[in-house]
């Protein structure tokens with residue numbers, strides 16, 4: 535059994551870090567700080583300025599439980615219940631993928647187009663296919679006040695979380711959550727279609743890192759037999775929902791650039807831009823007709 539946690543903030547942080555380090559957690563300093571700050575309601579400055587500040591018993595019990603979950607392998611943001619994405623705090627649920635920093639590359643890639651469209655036309659209509667927490671759509675809405683977005687997902691639980699995130703961020707009036715199997719229930723035309731679809735081949739799901747395989751919903755990961763099935767559906771269906779001169783932007787797995795480019799080329803699209811993520815991996819493709 536783990537030692538009792540000290541109540542004073544400074545020693546508490548050190549004890550929490552030591553517990554995670556002893557369990558072999560990859561970044562014990564960051565994870566322990568996130569857990570202690572979240573459940574004690576303190577900020578980093580307080581730990582430095584007031585290391586003797588006492589943390590209440592109820593908060594200590596929550597921190598103890600959170601550390602146990604982290605030691606058992608649960609990702610730290612699942613324990614906290616939220617993750618930052620493009621400067622926005624997004625709530626998570628068991629039905630949502632935890633949004634990743636790699637996906638911010640997609641937002642960076644299309645943001646100039648969304649802003650230019652809004653300036654030119656006074657609006658920019660965005661369709662976010664497989665919206666999850668609403669990450670891509672909400673990041674774009676927060677940066678482009680004249681934009682509106684429809685977030686599509688097959689998971690009602692994910693859509694409820696996306697709508698909650700939109701409301702919490704004051705973006706609810708410009709975001710619509712739509713329950714649909716890709717384009718099936720979609721109507722209208724959009725200037726930008728964005729998607730971070732599931733792109734792991736079904737047979738590879740079992741080999742993913744434990745934290746991904748055991749905590750991200752498989753519906754958000756499984757891209758079918760070759761991991762490319764959703765790209766075929768998106769490339770094949772986008773034309774009916776894309777404005778003239780619109781763009782389609784997709785996140786890809788780091789080995790999929792040529793295959794996804796070929797899928798879109800067969801559907802009549804040319805590659806307008808390819809971007810790598812911060813790790814230098816191929817990550818985002820933007821297509822035009």
Ligand SMILES: C[S@@+](CC[C@H](N)C(=O)[O-])C[C@H]1O[C@@H](n2cnc3c(N)ncnc32)[C@H](O)[C@@H]1O
Pocket residue numbers: 630631632633634637663664665666667668669670686687688689692714715716729730731732733753754755
């Ligand atoms: C990789 S996650 C991306 C989530 C979010 N856009 C992000 O970037 O963090 C893929 C999303 O696609 C959704 N999805 C899977 N199959 C779908 C389908 N047939 N129609 C609509 N959405 C689907 C999943 O529920 C999941 O939310």
